[in-house]
Amino acid sequence: MSDPSSLGTAGPAAEARRDPAAPAGGGAERPRSLASDAWHDLRRRPLFLVSVTLIAFLLVLAAFPQLFTSADPNAGDLSRSRQPPSAEAWFGYDLLGRDVYARTIYGTRVSIVVGVLATSFTVLLGGSLGILAGFYGGWVDGLLSRIADVFFGLPFVLGAIVVLATFREEVGASAVGITTLVVLTMSMLSWPVSMRIMRSAAIAARDQDYVRAARALGASPMRVIRQHMLPNCLAPVLVYATIALGAFIGVEATLSFLSVGLRDPVVSWGVMISEARDYLRVAPFLLLFPAAFLAVTVLAFVMLGDAVREAFDPKGR
Amino acid sequence: MLEKATGASPLLEVDGLHVEFRTRDGVAHVLNGVDYHVEAGETLAVLGESGSGKSVTANTVMGILQSPPGHVTGGAVRYRGEELLTATPERRRELRGEHIAMIFQDALSALNPVFTVGFQIGEQLRTRRGMSRRDAERRAVELLDLVGIPGARQRVRNHPHQFSGGMRQRVMIAMSLALDPDVLIADEPTTALDVTVQAQIMDLLAEIQAERHMALILITHDLGVVAEVADRIAVMYAGRIVENADVHSLYANPCHPYTRSLLESIPRVDTKGSALRAIRGLPPSLTRIPPGCPFHPRCPMAADVCSDVVPPLETLPGGRSSACLFAEELVGR
Amino acid sequence: MGRYILRRLLQLVPVFFGTTFLIYLFVWALPGDPFAGKCGERSCPPAYIAKMREEYHLDENVVVQYLRYLGNLLQGDFGETFSGIPVAELIANAYPVTIRLALVALVIEAVIGLAAGVLTGLRSGGYLDNLVLVSTLFVIAIPVFVIGYVVQTVLGLRLGIIDPTVSSEARLSELLVPGFVLGSLSMAYVTRLTRTSISENRRSDYVRTAVAKGLTPRRVVGVHLLRNSAIPVITFLGVDLGSLMGGAIVTEGIFNIRGVGGLVFRSILTKEGATVTGVVVLLVIVYLLMNLLVDVLYAVLDPRIRYV
Numbered sequence: 030m031s032d033p034s035s036l037g038t039a040g041p042a043a044e045a046r047r048d049p050a051a052p053a054g055g056g057a058e059r060p061r062s063l064a065s066d067a068w069h070d071l072r073r074r075p076l077f078l079v080s081v082t083l084i085a086f087l088l089v090l091a092a093f094p095q096l097f098t099s100a101d102p103n104a105g106d107l108s109r110s111r112q113p114p115s116a117e118a119w120f121g122y123d124l125l126g127r128d129v130y131a132r133t134i135y136g137t138r139v140s141i142v143v144g145v146l147a148t149s150f151t152v153l154l155g156g157s158l159g160i161l162a163g164f165y166g167g168w169v170d171g172l173l174s175r176i177a178d179v180f181f182g183l184p185f186v187l188g189a190i191v192v193l194a195t196f197r198e199e200v201g202a203s204a205v206g207i208t209t210l211v212v213l214t215m216s217m218l219s220w221p222v223s224m225r226i227m228r229s230a231a232i233a234a235r236d237q238d239y240v241r242a243a244r245a246l247g248a249s250p251m252r253v254i255r256q257h258m259l260p261n262c263l264a265p266v267l268v269y270a271t272i273a274l275g276a277f278i279g280v281e282a283t284l285s286f287l288s289v290g291l292r293d294p295v296v297s298w299g300v301m302i303s304e305a306r307d308y309l310r311v312a313p314f315l316l317l318f319p320a321a322f323l324a325v326t327v328l329a330f331v332m333l334g335d336a337v338r339e340a341f342d343p344k345g346r
Numbered sequence: 347m348l349e350k351a352t353g354a355s356p357l358l359e360v361d362g363l364h365v366e367f368r369t370r371d372g373v374a375h376v377l378n379g380v381d382y383h384v385e386a387g388e389t390l391a392v393l394g395e396s397g398s399g400k401s402v403t404a405n406t407v408m409g410i411l412q413s414p415p416g417h418v419t420g421g422a423v424r425y426r427g428e429e430l431l432t433a434t435p436e437r438r439r440e441l442r443g444e445h446i447a448m449i450f451q452d453a454l455s456a457l458n459p460v461f462t463v464g465f466q467i468g469e470q471l472r473t474r475r476g477m478s479r480r481d482a483e484r485r486a487v488e489l490l491d492l493v494g495i496p497g498a499r500q501r502v503r504n505h506p507h508q509f510s511g512g513m514r515q516r517v518m519i520a521m522s523l524a525l526d527p528d529v530l531i532a533d534e535p536t537t538a539l540d541v542t543v544q545a546q547i548m549d550l551l552a553e554i555q556a557e558r559h560m561a562l563i564l565i566t567h568d569l570g571v572v573a574e575v576a577d578r579i580a581v582m583y584a585g586r587i588v589e590n591a592d593v594h595s596l597y598a599n600p601c602h603p604y605t606r607s608l609l610e611s612i613p614r615v616d617t618k619g620s621a622l623r624a625i626r627g628l629p630p631s632l633t634r635i636p637p638g639c640p641f642h643p644r645c646p647m648a649a650d651v652c653s654d655v656v657p658p659l660e661t662l663p664g665g666r667s668s669a670c671l672f673a674e675e676l677v678g679r
Numbered sequence: 680m681g682r683y684i685l686r687r688l689l690q691l692v693p694v695f696f697g698t699t700f701l702i703y704l705f706v707w708a709l710p711g712d713p714f715a716g717k718c719g720e721r722s723c724p725p726a727y728i729a730k731m732r733e734e735y736h737l738d739e740n741v742v743v744q745y746l747r748y749l750g751n752l753l754q755g756d757f758g759e760t761f762s763g764i765p766v767a768e769l770i771a772n773a774y775p776v777t778i779r780l781a782l783v784a785l786v787i788e789a790v791i792g793l794a795a796g797v798l799t800g801l802r803s804g805g806y807l808d809n810l811v812l813v814s815t816l817f818v819i820a821i822p823v824f825v826i827g828y829v830v831q832t833v834l835g836l837r838l839g840i841i842d843p844t845v846s847s848e849a850r851l852s853e854l855l856v857p858g859f860v861l862g863s864l865s866m867a868y869v870t871r872l873t874r875t876s877i878s879e880n881r882r883s884d885y886v887r888t889a890v891a892k893g894l895t896p897r898r899v900v901g902v903h904l905l906r907n908s909a910i911p912v913i914t915f916l917g918v919d920l921g922s923l924m925g926g927a928i929v930t931e932g933i934f935n936i937r938g939v940g941g942l943v944f945r946s947i948l949t950k951e952g953a954t955v956t957g958v959v960v961l962l963v964i965v966y967l968l969m970n971l972l973v974d975v976l977y978a979v980l981d982p983r984i985r986y987v
Binding site: 175176178179180182183184186187188190191192194195275279280282283286287302309310313316320323324327328331332335 | 690693694695697698701702705706816817819820821822823824825828832836922925928929932943944947948950955959962963966967
Binding site for chain 3: 408410412439440441442443444447448450452455456457458459460461469470473474505507518521525
């Protein structure tokens with residue numbers, strides 16, 4: 030009532046006959062949807078701008094590594110083993126004499142691809158199950174929630190290590206195989222989180238009057254879900270997805286660090302850190318550069334997620 | 347109808363209050379010179395639509411205006427002659443609850459969900475009157491009884507969500523009376539309630555006020571509620587008082603076009619079949635208040651002079667006032 | 680309230696069976712040779728394999744195997760490693776260390792996180808607020824093992840303030856820094872959660888009522904605001920303790936702590952199936968129980984939940 034944002038709106042006594050010729054004193058602003066409002070807000074936040082710029086740069090790095098280095102990330106010359114950074118090799122050479130700078134650049138693609146794929150699978154799987162559970166409720170919800178609880182009860186790192194260690198030999202040395210295994214493992218153990226988020230958003234949406242109205246008018250479940258519920262459930266999932274992307278990149282690094290994630294011939298920052306582990310004292314640069322890139326990337330995504338969340342939060346105005 | 351006796355200052359007085367809200371979209375002039383006062387034992391109803399500034403005035407009186415974005419830019423509030431706006435925060439805090447109390451519209455969100463009602467009623471007694479826990483609870487039970495809650499002794503241990511809407515509002519009233527305040531400000535106390543419950547709550551407020559000779563400021567937008575309970579009515583529009591009169595005079599013979607239009611817009615049984623009469627147009631955006639009289643764009647009696655001059659609140663014969671340049675003509679009608 | 684607890688307990692049971700069965704499946708029934716590497720460089724002789732398979736009932740249906748395993752579990756028999764050491768003994772030696780580490784991490788993250796969160800929640804936008812926001816962002820972004828390594832190198836190796844690795848007794852004083860590292864991520868979350876909770880609740884109607892009642896600011900914040908804002912934070916801490924007790928593989932690895940994390944990690948790599956299953960099942964039980972406890976705690980803290 031004393032909230033200034035309700036100004037310019039019709040009071041209870043001045044309803045019905047609005048005179049179209051008489052302008053509402055002062056020109057009422059066009060009301061904006063939550064999405065465009067959020068976009069307007071986002072555009073002005075430094076957090077958002079910085080993170081988006083960073084991410085754009087990283088994407089270029091990932092898509093066109095050749096633009097940034099001409100060296101082959103897998104070509105090793107043992108005579109150059111562990112040479113510190115110099116004019117020809119900005120980040121030095123690793124244990125097997127490979128150019129660390131080149132490996133870091135090429136590692137960008139793998140790290141980001143793994144993050145994106147894992148996030149996509151997690152959100153798709155968890156999201157669809159979550160919205161179904163939220164929409165149908167009843168035994169469907171009960172069943173799906175119990176299944177989610179079961180996977181939830183598995184400690185992530187432990188479960189991942191068990192699965193990865195078991196299937197290690199099966200995938201052998203195939204780069205695609207190794208990457209796929211890691212991606213699928215991460216998704217399989219993380220989908221309950223996105224399922225729960227989507228489910229609670231779906232339950233909140235289901236109880237809204239416009240959803241009830243749609244169902245009363247006879248809209249099919251598919252239509253109700255797609256048209257009415259989905260747009261409102263997207264915001265929390267979107268926030269989760271951006272943050273999860275960053276988290277997954279970090280998780281991949283952790284798994285590679287534990288020697289169960291990605292490994293040769295795949296080049297990722299996690300692999301590089303894992304290889305650099307034992308030489309921390311003598312050649313800290315081997316760990317420093319991939320770790321720095323890793324930290325900055327994860328930071329960029331988490332910042333983005335933060336900015337998106339604040340922009341979507343109607344209470345933060 | 348009570349008049350100011352012998353020129354002594356009223357119990358609570360708002361004098362020319364100006365409040366701005368600084369928002370992203372500009373400065374909103376929420377209060378533009380609000381004047382009203384209330385005496386002991388009197389019920390003043392402050393009537394207005396959403397956005398007219400009635401709650402902001404009350405919040406400023408209590409000292410709970412959110413600042414930022416709100417800022418007091420002029421005027422005064424006096425309690426028993428004491429200037430409140432220039433008083434120390436500590437002094438204002440002392441007055442709250444003890445001398446001036448307030449109840450709010452939505453009792454469910456206004457009460458703390460995790461504490462029992464006994465705790466919430468009793469905490470002022472414990473912290474400000476030094477009562478023991480047991481005494482405070484006993485007093486809380488008495489107060490719950492007073493406001494008509496059955497089984498008070500058991501219910502004192504319940505939490506707010508265990509009460510129905512009407513009962514919760516009674517709890518809030520009980521809470522506000524704990525320290526025996528002289529003035530009670532009720533900000534839309536019945537808006538969220540059913541009509542029958544509304545009547546009960548209004549009766550309760552009237553009863554309590556009479557018993558304690560308390561001053562009651564009733565903030566509402568509901569003309570129906572006001573008619574039963576109020577002694578005087580102050581009508582607000584766009585942040586200022588446009589009419590102030592005793593209840594009988596106001597209903598019988600409103601002397602401001604806005605009040606007149608409001609009364610005419612009430613649907614009545616005997617006008618069945620004819621079109622509803624609404625006030626055309628919308629209330630002004632408070633960031634862009636039109637020059638002159640704020641109501642003139644919508645006023646059926648508007649003349650050219652109305653967009654040049656801001657009509658002051660003029661006193662009229664009969665102890666009433668109106669902020670319309672043509673008020674005297676209206677009195678005559 | 681009692682009914683609420685009972686219902687939660689009943690929900691727990693199928694989850695327990697589901698999760699432990701899943702683990703059993705992963706460890707024992709996935710493709711892969713359970714005996715790889717047991718007999719040195721060469722593959723094991725058929726006779727040995729046959730004997731082992733019989734002893735571990737590996738030829739039976741996996742469901743039967745699982746049920747048999749559960750039966751043993753209930754009697755306290757966690758089985759033995761392939762070299763005959765009782766798994767229960769290994770766990771009994773390693774778990775207390777992990778528990779101590781988890782408690783240290785929890786206390787550190789709770790104290791620092793709550794304090795920082797309350798201070799910044801009450802006064803948003805200031806210098807402290809920005810500092811806290813940025814530093815929590817960094818901690819969330821940088822993986823634990825990087826933080827751990829950096830801390831170990833700087834404090835342990837370069838500055839020599841602490842021992843780079845923890846002794847086998849694992850005294851509390853030695854666990855302070857590893858605990859800090861372990862809890863760092865959660866501390867960042869606790870800070871942010873507290874901050875958000877406080878700044879949201881600060882504007883709520885009941886706080887306005889408390890001020891309108893003329894209560895001192897200290898009471899408004901300390902009693903009304905805090906009590907409501909703490910609810911999500913305390914529940915988070917409870918769940919976090921469950922996962923902390925789940926063994927901090929990375930932290931234990933970096934600081935060489937002989938806890939359950941290191942134990943299970945080594946066992947996975949050496950394919951000691953019995954140890955892995957035993958430890959993970961125990962961790963799952965602990966995690967589920969902690970979740971139940973947290974739900975109960977939530978009902979205690981928020982009366983509205985009790986009657987749902």
